Amino acid sequence: MTERTMNEPAGIHLGSICGTSASQINKAFAGALLAFAILLPMLAHAGVVSVETVNMAGRYMALGIVALGLDLIWGYTGILSLCQALFFALGGYAMGIHLAHQGTLHNGIPESLYVVYPYKVGESKGMEVLPWFWLIFKPFNLTILLGILIPGLVAGLIGFAGFISRVKGVYFSILTQALTVAAMMFFSKNEMKLCGTNGITNFTTLAGHELSDPNVKIGLYVVTLICLIGTYLICLLLTKSRFGRVLLAVRDSETALRFAGYKPYAFKAAIFIFAGMLAGLAGMLYTPQANIITPSYMEARWSILMVVWVAVGGRGTLFGAVAGAMVINLLYNAMTSQWSIGSFDWKPDYWPLVLGMLFILVVLALPDGLAGLWRKMVGRIAEVD
Amino acid sequence: MNMLNKLLACGLLALTTLAATAAPTEDLLKDLSAKDSAKRTETLRMLAESGDQRVVGILGEYRLGSLCLWNNQVVLALETSTNENLDKFIHLGDVFSREPLLDDSGKPLVLPVAELTLIDPSRKDRKAALNAIMLLELHAPDTEQRLEAVRKSGLGIKVEGLPETLALLEQSDRSRAVRKSAKESLALLNFRFGTPAEQLSAAGILGDIRSVRARSFLEDHEDPEAETVIKRALERIDSRERLILAFNIFNSGISSGSILVLMALGLAVTFGMMGVINMAHGEMMMIGAYTTYCMQLLFGHTPETPNSIYYVVALPMSFLISALFGGLIEWTVVRRLYKRPLESLLATYGVGLVLIQTIRLIFGDNRPSNSPVWLQGGVELVEGMGLSFNRIFIFVLCAACVLGVMALMRFTTLGLKMRAVIQNRDMAAAMGINTRMTDSFTFMLGSGLAGVAGYALTTIGGITPNMGQNYIVDSFLVVVTGGVGNLAGVVCSGMGLGLLNKILEGTLFGAVWAKIIVLITVITFIQFKPSGLFAPKGRLADD
Numbered sequence: 001m002t003e004r005t006m007n008e009p010a011g012i013h014l015g016s017i018c019g020t021s022a023s024q025i026n027k028a029f030a031g032a033l034l035a036f037a038i039l040l041p042m043l044a045h046a047g048v049v050s051v052e053t054v055n056m057a058g059r060y061m062a063l064g065i066v067a068l069g070l071d072l073i074w075g076y077t078g079i080l081s082l083c084q085a086l087f088f089a090l091g092g093y094a095m096g097i098h099l100a101h102q103g104t105l106h107n108g109i110p111e112s113l114y115v116v117y118p119y120k121v122g123e124s125k126g127m128e129v130l131p132w133f134w135l136i137f138k139p140f141n142l143t144i145l146l147g148i149l150i151p152g153l154v155a156g157l158i159g160f161a162g163f164i165s166r167v168k169g170v171y172f173s174i175l176t177q178a179l180t181v182a183a184m185m186f187f188s189k190n191e192m193k194l195c196g197t198n199g200i201t202n203f204t205t206l207a208g209h210e211l212s213d214p215n216v217k218i219g220l221y222v223v224t225l226i227c228l229i230g231t232y233l234i235c236l237l238l239t240k241s242r243f244g245r246v247l248l249a250v251r252d253s254e255t256a257l258r259f260a261g262y263k264p265y266a267f268k269a270a271i272f273i274f275a276g277m278l279a280g281l282a283g284m285l286y287t288p289q290a291n292i293i294t295p296s297y298m299e300a301r302w303s304i305l306m307v308v309w310v311a312v313g314g315r316g317t318l319f320g321a322v323a324g325a326m327v328i329n330l331l332y333n334a335m336t337s338q339w340s341i342g343s344f345d346w347k348p349d350y351w352p353l354v355l356g357m358l359f360i361l362v363v364l365a366l367p368d369g370l371a372g373l374w375r376k377m378v379g380r381i382a383e384v385d
Numbered sequence: 386m387n388m389l390n391k392l393l394a395c396g397l398l399a400l401t402t403l404a405a406t407a408a409p410t411e412d413l414l415k416d417l418s419a420k421d422s423a424k425r426t427e428t429l430r431m432l433a434e435s436g437d438q439r440v441v442g443i444l445g446e447y448r449l450g451s452l453c454l455w456n457n458q459v460v461l462a463l464e465t466s467t468n469e470n471l472d473k474f475i476h477l478g479d480v481f482s483r484e485p486l487l488d489d490s491g492k493p494l495v496l497p498v499a500e501l502t503l504i505d506p507s508r509k510d511r512k513a514a515l516n517a518i519m520l521l522e523l524h525a526p527d528t529e530q531r532l533e534a535v536r537k538s539g540l541g542i543k544v545e546g547l548p549e550t551l552a553l554l555e556q557s558d559r560s561r562a563v564r565k566s567a568k569e570s571l572a573l574l575n576f577r578f579g580t581p582a583e584q585l586s587a588a589g590i591l592g593d594i595r596s597v598r599a600r601s602f603l604e605d606h607e608d609p610e611a612e613t614v615i616k617r618a619l620e621r622i623d624s625r626e627r628l629i630l631a632f633n634i635f636n637s638g639i640s641s642g643s644i645l646v647l648m649a650l651g652l653a654v655t656f657g658m659m660g661v662i663n664m665a666h667g668e669m670m671m672i673g674a675y676t677t678y679c680m681q682l683l684f685g686h687t688p689e690t691p692n693s694i695y696y697v698v699a700l701p702m703s704f705l706i707s708a709l710f711g712g713l714i715e716w717t718v719v720r721r722l723y724k725r726p727l728e729s730l731l732a733t734y735g736v737g738l739v740l741i742q743t744i745r746l747i748f749g750d751n752r753p754s755n756s757p758v759w760l761q762g763g764v765e766l767v768e769g770m771g772l773s774f775n776r777i778f779i780f781v782l783c784a785a786c787v788l789g790v791m792a793l794m795r796f797t798t799l800g801l802k803m804r805a806v807i808q809n810r811d812m813a814a815a816m817g818i819n820t821r822m823t824d825s826f827t828f829m830l831g832s833g834l835a836g837v838a839g840y841a842l843t844t845i846g847g848i849t850p851n852m853g854q855n856y857i858v859d860s861f862l863v864v865v866t867g868g869v870g871n872l873a874g875v876v877c878s879g880m881g882l883g884l885l886n887k888i889l890e891g892t893l894f895g896a897v898w899a900k901i902i903v904l905i906t907v908i909t910f911i912q913f914k915p916s917g918l919f920a921p922k923g924r925l926a927d928d
Contacts, residue, residue, distance in 0.1 A: 080727045165912045166883065170662055174861045175908055181858050182904040185897050304664075306733050313729055352742035359735020363728045364721055364855050 022382035030319070037061075037225055041218045051214040058221035059289045060227045060329040065282035067309045067325035068235050068318060069275030070229075074307065075315030076239060077271050078251030079168075083158065083176035085302040086183050087151035087276040089293065091283025093187070094147035096200035096293040097137040099211075103204045110134075112200040113193060131193050140207050147284040148277045155276025159269035165223075166265075168254075176283050184298035199294025208286050217289070224285045228322070231278055238274075247271055312362050314371025323370055328358075352363060387428060401497050410437050414459040414480065417447060418504045425506075426513055433517035433546065434525040444514045448507055452480065454502040460486065462503075472869050473498040476652025486876070516544035523550050528560045535563055539570025539598065543578040567646070569596045577602055592618025595625035597769060629769040634891035635884070640776040642883025643783035646876055647841060648856050649863035650786055651834030653875040655711075657864050658807045659827055661719055662730040665737035666835050666860065667853020672710055673703035674852060675744060677843045678752050693757030703840035704833040710740075711832020715825050723824070737853070745850040753841040775844035782841050786834060787876055793830075794872070803827050862907050883909070 037057075044054045066088055071080045100110035109130065137143045158179065162172055190196040209216045238244050246267050249257045254264050287293045298300075305328075313324020332355075336348040362369060411890040413435070416428040432440050443461075446452055451462045453475065463485060468474065477486040477494045486494040506514065519541070522534035535554060540546060551574070554567035568590070576587035576599065588611055593598040600622050603615050648670065655663045663669075677699040685697035714736055722729035756775060763773035794800040805813040806823045814820045842852070863882055867874030882903060889899035 080730070161912055167911060170656075170660075170730070171865060171911065173662075173727065173730060174858075174865055178858055178862055178904050179908060182901045182908075185901050189897055229429060300854070304731070307731060308735075311728075349742065349746060352738045354736030355741075356735040356742065359738065360718055360732050363725075363735075364718065365733040367728075 003160045006269065022378045025378045025381060031039040034229075041221055044214075044218055051217050055217045055289055058224045059216070059286055060326050061221075061224045062286040062289065062321075063306075063309070063329060064228055064281045064284045064322040064325040065231050065285070066306055067313065067321040068231055068276030070283075070306055071310045071315055071318060071321035072235060072238070072271055072278075073275045074310060075317070075321065076244065076251065077247045077268060079268060079272065080170075080173045080307065081176050081272065081275070082173050082300070082303040082307070083180045084279045084306050085298050086176075086180045087155060087279035088283040088302075088306075089183075089187070089295070089297045090151045090154065090284070091147045092287040092293040092297060093194065093200070093283075094137055094143055094150060094280070095284040095287040096203075097134055098140065098143040099203040099206060099288060100200050101134070101138050102206070103202055110196045110200075111202055112198065115195075115198065133246070134193070144284065148280050151280030151283075152273045152277040155273045156269065159272035160265070163265035163268045163272075177303065180298050180299065180303055184295045187295040187298065190375030197295055199292055199296075201294075203288060203291055211288060211291065217259065220285070220289050224289070227281060227285060231281070232318060232322065239318065243267070243270075272303075308359055308362070310369075312358065312366075312369050314369030314374075316368075317371040320369050320371030320374075328355075328372065389609060404494055410435055411459075414443065414452075415454070415457070417452065417459065417506075418454045422507070423595055425510055428615075429510070429513045430546070433520040436521065436526075438521065438525055439481055440665075441518055442483075444518050446480070448511045448514045450503070450505050452504040453477075455496065455500070455505060459504070460501075462501075465498075472832075475501060476788065489886050490515070496869065516546060519544055520546055520550055523547075523554065528563065531558075532560065532563050532566055533567040535570055539566075539573035540688075543574050548574060549924045565594070569594055569598070572596070573599055573602065576606075581608065581610065584608070588618050592621045595621050597622060597629070598627055600626075623692075630891065632770045634887050636776070636886035637770065637882035637891075639880065640779060640883075641887060642880035643776075643780045644838070644842065644845075644856075645859060645863050645883050646879035647779070647783045647786060647838040648835065648860040649867070649875050649879050650783075650790060650872070651831040651838065652860045652864050653831075653867070653872060654790070654834065655828055655831035656861070657867075657871065657875070658803070659824065659831075660726055661723065661828070662726055662733065663714075663719070663831070664734040664857065665714060665740060666733075666832070667855075667857035668712055668737045668740040668837035669707045669832040669835035669853070670842070670856065671744065671848075671850060671853040672740070673707045673839030674754075674843050674848045675752075675839075676703040676706045676836065677840045678748075678754060678848050681755060686757070688755055691755075693759060696757040696760070699840055700837065703836040707836025707839070708829040708833030712825055712829045715828040715831070719828060720821070741850045741853075748850070750849065751844060752848040754846075754848050754914070756844045760844050777903045778844065779841045782837070786837060787872065790830075790834070791872055799823075799826060809869045862904070865911060866907055 040049065040054055040057060042050045044051055070081065070084050073081050097110075100112050104111040106114040113130075113134070136146065158176065162175065167175060185293055186192060187194050188197045203211055205211060206216070206220075209215075209219070239247070246257070246262060249262075250264050250267055257264050283293075283297075306325075309325040309328050310321045311324070312328055313322065314320030332351065335346070335351045335354055338348065339346050366373060368375070407843060410432070413428050413432050416424060419425050419428065429444075431893050434445065443452070446461055450458055453462055454460075455477065459480055461480045461483060463476040463478040463483075466474050466476070474495045474497055477496060478484060479486060488494045519534070519538060523538065525531045525533065525534060531554075535551070538551065548571060551567045551571040555564050555571060558564050558567065572587040572590040572594070573596070575583045576591060579587060584606070588603065588606075591603065592614070600619065603619055603622070608614060608615075648666075651669070652663070652666050655661050655666065677696075680695045680699035680702055684692045684698070686692040686695045712734070719729055722732060760775045760778055763771050763776075765771045792800075794804060800812070802818050802823045803826070805816065805818055806820050806827075810820055813823075838856075839852070846852070859882075863879045864875060866882065867876070867878035885906070886903045888898050889902055890896050894902065
């Protein structure tokens with residue numbers, strides 16, 4: 001019993017804790033944020049904020065989509081997956097290959113590939129042929145489809161294999177972590193024709209639009225924002241549905257659920273696949289805005305960092321997950337630049353220290369994350385009213 | 386006169402060092418300027434037989450024509466210079482020491498060419514000198530040098546006197562390795578330059594001793610009569626090569642397996658027994674390595690001034706310091722998360738980040754590690770099959786740690802308490818065991834073991850702040866594969882994974898592919914045996 005209350009998520013009690021005025025505050029806050037997010041491109045267009053800021057916000061929103069998926073599987077279903085970074089990178093590579101097709105070519109071979117693997121790309125020199133897994137990403141629509149389906153397919157394989165044989169808890173985390181490491185090595189090898197450790201970069205156009213054009217950057221931001229809102233709403237519907245309640249049951253007592261006649265593995269696999277697809281979508285949105293995709297996105301620290309976004313934001317609340325991703329990345333942005341207050345010089349070297357302390361602090365002192373903190377604050381204000 | 390005294394002193398010095406041979410060497414050198422060609426050849430032969438290693442360098446100078454005769458002494462022409470009248474001058478040096486000779490006033494001795502007799506070897510002399518050098522090296526007093534020369538001689542040209550010398554060495558050398566090498570080199574020479582009959586017998590010998598170096602010569606040889614003998618010899622060489630390959634794969638597999646076991650042992654204690662995911666385990670290892678590095682600094686051990694005692698002190702120190710850090714982590718972080726293993730993963734990863742960055746800010750990125758003198762080098766069992774001392778040491782250390790932990794668990798009160806707490810925490814508490822203290826000690830033990838792993842790793846790689854990150858995933862896999870909470874399982878899976886990795890790497894695939902395949906194998910394995918090799922049964926099996 002004690003264990004259950006410790007793992008109790010915050011989100012589902014929202015209605016009971018907060019009165020009407022609390023939910024009004026929440027709505028007002030969400031509305032303000034949304035208005036700001038919509039206004040941001042207009043401000044950039046007017047020259048108030050730089051296009052780089054909008055680009056940065058777009059990238060971080062893409063990461064927010066990963067956090068949404070991770071929150072569904074970790075916060076709601078209780079599965080700690082450390083391979084979201086792999087799905088993210090799969091989507092990123094799909095888009096990266098597509099973009100490389102439209103970039104600079106050498107003998108018909110995209111530059112990033114040509115640099116790493118100049119000769120044996122085709123059968124022989126002079127008749128270079130792109131491998132099939134480059135060709136399928138040439139049409140734009142197919143790329144979008146595959147960029148979501150491939151991560152979903154991989155997630156399905158991992159999910160069904162793992163959940164049917166009841167690999168759970170920490171074991172699942174370690175396994176997915178190992179898998180991501182294996183994938184990173186796979187992508188880093190030059191002869192895999194995936195551009196090795198350099199990754200794919202130097203993109204020029206996306207669907208005929210110049211990527212360096214500020215308007216295209218703002219456009220990408222808008223697309224990302226729409227995707228974020230869309231996926232957020234889908235996730236919201238999902239968690240409010242019967243399906244979402246089964247997920248909570250999986251987290252709280254899988255054995256009881258099984259005895260009640262459900263097949264937990266099917267639900268776990270389904271939500272795992274969905275989260276994988278979200279990560280793939282995020283990767284596709286992130287790559288053109290970051291202008292690079294490399295195997296280093298599959299490093300262990302990325303997977304764990306993604307989990308920390310959710311933990312900081314507050315697991316079990318969708319809004320918290322997105323907020324966590326945004327806040328940590330903004331913090332990262334601020335703390336990896338050099339600045340000084342008085343005689344104190346801040347160095348980018350200190351960032352890992354802050355991040356590490358944040359990991360510890362969130363787990364020990366803020367188990368419900370920022371969302372929990374916010375709820376307490378709002379609850380207080382509502383009481384006063 | 387002063388000059389002569391100096392030369393005399395030099396000669397005396399040489400006399401004292403090489404009592405019997407020194408004086409004749411001096412005299413023999415003078416004969417190199419003899420007019421008579423036969424006398425010069427004879428002189429070179431005698432020099433070759435003298436075994437005086439100093440002559441190797443002198444004969445090299447002789448071949449270049451840098452020796453000259455002055456005052457009835459052989460001296461070395463260090464360099465030539467010309468004055469404004471285009472007269473040539475030669476800067477003289479001592480043949481043995483290569484130091485410039487000084488005149489009465491202490492200045493370097495520079496003489497016009499006319500006052501010297503240049504010793505100019507003929508083509509034949511040069512060749513003879515080369516032979517002499519080769520033969521001299523075969524007589525080097527140092528066994529290592531002699532072995533090297535003997536090995537080299539089989540692949541070089543067949544110079545006059547070489548087969549005889551090799552035959553002599555094969556019969557009567559002190560060192561067994563030299564005798565074997567001499568036999569091989571002699572057979573090689575005979576096979577390469579001999580008559581068909583000699584070649585036939587040499588091929589047989591090369592097959593008998595399974596000479597790997599002879600492979601290419603045997604393969605290139607086209608002689609229908611010797612075909613069967615050569616084929617047989619090649620088969621035997623093949624089998625030897627396979628043996629060497631297997632040995633080397635086994636050797637490196639065992640060695641990387643021992644490192645894995647050493648790393649996973651601490652994790653088997655913290656993760657396997659306590660159920661805590663300590664992502665900072667790799668950093669405990671890193672702290673052990675840095676403790677060793679600090680000991681190295683403290684004892685002033687450098688390659689120039691070795692002070693290997695530091696390594697003895699560093700063993701308990703690395704264990705203690707890592708255990709202290711582990712205790713600190715347990716006390717501040719892990720203790721609060723015993724019921725939330727997934728969150729302990731995050732928190733300890735944060736601890737790891739802080740530790741890595743702190744160490745990086747203190748020590749910088751890469752620190753050199755110098756092994757103690759007695760762990761450098763190794764033994765060569767057969768040519769191509771070597772065991773290095775540091776790998777042997779890691780294996781022994783690993784075995785000692787495994788036995789030590791097993792003994793601790795089985796025979797001490799602390800071990801009894803640990804097992805009790807692991808099996809049934811509430812019941813153990815009811816029996817009056819202080820479970821908190823026991824948890825602390827168990828965690829400290831695990832962290833200390835990681836420190837020992839870091840200590841061992843300093844002998845084979847550099848010390849970097851993020852060295853632990855390379856091992857953490859692997860060690861978790863070892864523990865999971867071995868079966869949680871099972872030391873024997875950890876040993877089996879660690880050694881097994883190490884061997885599997887090296888076998889794949891050494892035979893069919895490259896390093897990266899081998900690693901990927903091992904990872905996939907483990908993942909698949911866990912699909913079918915989710916509780917590992919040695920699954921707990923009965924009440925210990927989880928819900």
